[in-house]
Amino acid sequence: MDPLVAGLYAGDPEQLSVSAVFPHLKRLERIYGSVVLAAIKSRFGSGTGGSACNFARRALFSFRDGLGVLPQAIARHLADRLFLNQYVESVRRAAGGGFVVTVRQHRVAHSSKADSVVIALPAYAAARITVQLDPSVAETLAQISHPPLAVVFLGYRAHAIAHSLDGAGMLTPAVEKRNVLGIMFSSTLFAGRAPPGHAALTAFVGGARRPQLALLKPGELQDLVHDEVRRLVGARAAPLLARTHVWHRGLPQPGLDHAPRIAQVAALEGGHPGLFLTGNYFSGVSTVACVQQATETARRVQHYLASRRAGDEALSQGCELIQK
Ligand SMILES: Cc1cc2nc3c(=O)[nH]c(=O)nc-3n(C[C@H](O)[C@H](O)[C@H](O)COP(=O)(O)OP(=O)(O)OC[C@H]3O[C@@H](n4cnc5c(N)ncnc54)[C@H](O)[C@@H]3O)c2cc1C
Incomplete structure (x- = not known):
């Protein structure tokens, strides 16, 4: 396990949570009762949980021209809806609902209002901008270590x-x-x-x-x-x-207390409808895990905005009926 953990997380196996680092192994253990049994069964083709031994190989993923291909493709797709070199300083609740996002570009700061905000930053960066929403969650995010x-x-x-x-x-x-x-x-x-x-x-x-x-x-x-x-x-x-x-801050280390930490971070969303957090500290650092996590977050945002729109429409129809 030690070399594998070092290879995938640059981590120390004594300090990391197995369920967070190898959710696949945990799943196999649940299905077969033991990881060794799962490996034997998948070796002889009678397993249903996938191979226990090929997860490390699947973690080695890149594009022909390097991992940068993915953000470049997303940037092309977003075109003029993408604003680069904007440093988000804080996200806080707006007085009449929604959020105020304060962004600095060079030395100039400006604030905008948003119905919904997705924080897709490394844990230490998410910590800095969520202080005004919930200092205790911000502290939890800041505690996730990222060794160089x-x-x-x-x-x-x-x-x-x-x-x-x-x-x-x-x-x-x-x-x-x-x-x-x-x-x-x-x-x-x-x-x-x-x-x-x-x-x-x-x-x-x-x-x-x-x-x-x-x-x-x-x-x-x-x-x-x-x-x-x-x-x-x-x-x-x-x-x-x-x-x-x-x-200087490499990969997040999901420590032994990672599950309660993540539960606390997820509760921040519950307390602030319209706020979403995603990133490699949730369910795995590989690009594949990040894309899965981001896709799931995008679905939740879509659902939130659709139900908000439906609520607004119902409200305006109700107002029309009252006026008539
Ligand atoms: C050295 C190294 C090698 C790796 N190799 C592989 C590999 O071969 N295969 C693989 O699958 N995975 C690899 N990974 C893991 C994978 O690259 C990361 O887990 C993944 O990129 C994380 O994606 P993310 O979108 O959560 O965060 P990031 O990719 O870190 O994106 C977060 C973005 O937020 C920006 N940001 C930060 N703060 C602010 C702020 N206040 N305002 C605005 N923007 C801000 C950052 O500049 C950054 O662009 C590697 C990671 C490292 C460190």
Whole structure:
């Protein structure tokens, strides 16, 4: 479990909730009574709950041109209904119903009124803007930890690496005390990540296991990862290309008390009709889980607005009858 948790959540398995991190495993345990039994049954084809062993593989998801394809496609679809570089400072209740959203662009702040608001931000950012709605929920959101995570992308000539890279990559157990959480064989997994005759590797450094490593300088991170690539897959020459991106707040860690925390956050919606929260701290960090969660939220918003419209129409018809 330890390498898997490090690979998917950059997390510490001792501190994470199984139901939040591996809802699929929890479901299999419910269906079969044990995860081992579920694995055996799905191996021999008599299971109905899906394979216990392929969930990690399914979590490896990307587009041909990278994950950025998804927000870019959504932006194209929204066209002039999308407002970029607007920093939301706060959401609060409006006097006559609905919400007031205060947004800052550069140094200028302005407020707008909205019937409904969807907060689709990381937990720490949602915490900042919900303080005026409910300081205690804001505090709960702020407590969800996001340890720093560095992503180091290295490109080599294929023949400079002894290993055939015939797999998805590797995840390292904490007991080995390695400097990487895992290394993905990006050019094996996804087309177009490296030119012919070259290999691209993506390494993850830091997370809950060793957060301080993610904060090294880019050159230090690249040296550290190259050294691990040398030991683990036999790199015989320096990389031709190196890119580093540090996420100072990486992935949310659903701790052992995650379920009551999420219940408290969900109750905020109940207390403020028209307010919706979604994001990767609810039901999984993978893009697939985020899209599912967002789709479900969009349905709830649609339902809320439709029932509000129906209520308004009924009210105006009632007024007409009274006037007649
Ligand atoms: C290093 C790394 C690698 C990953 N690799 C993969 C992978 O290979 N496959 C996969 O499926 N998942 C991967 N994930 C997970 C996945 O990318 C995230 O869980 C997912 O993008 C979260 O989506 P989101 O919409 O909830 O939040 P985000 O994508 O974080 O979007 C939130 C947006 O809100 C904006 N924002 C924040 N505060 C404000 C504010 N006050 N006002 C206005 N806007 C604000 C942010 O700028 C951001 O654009 C990775 C995550 C990390 C950190």
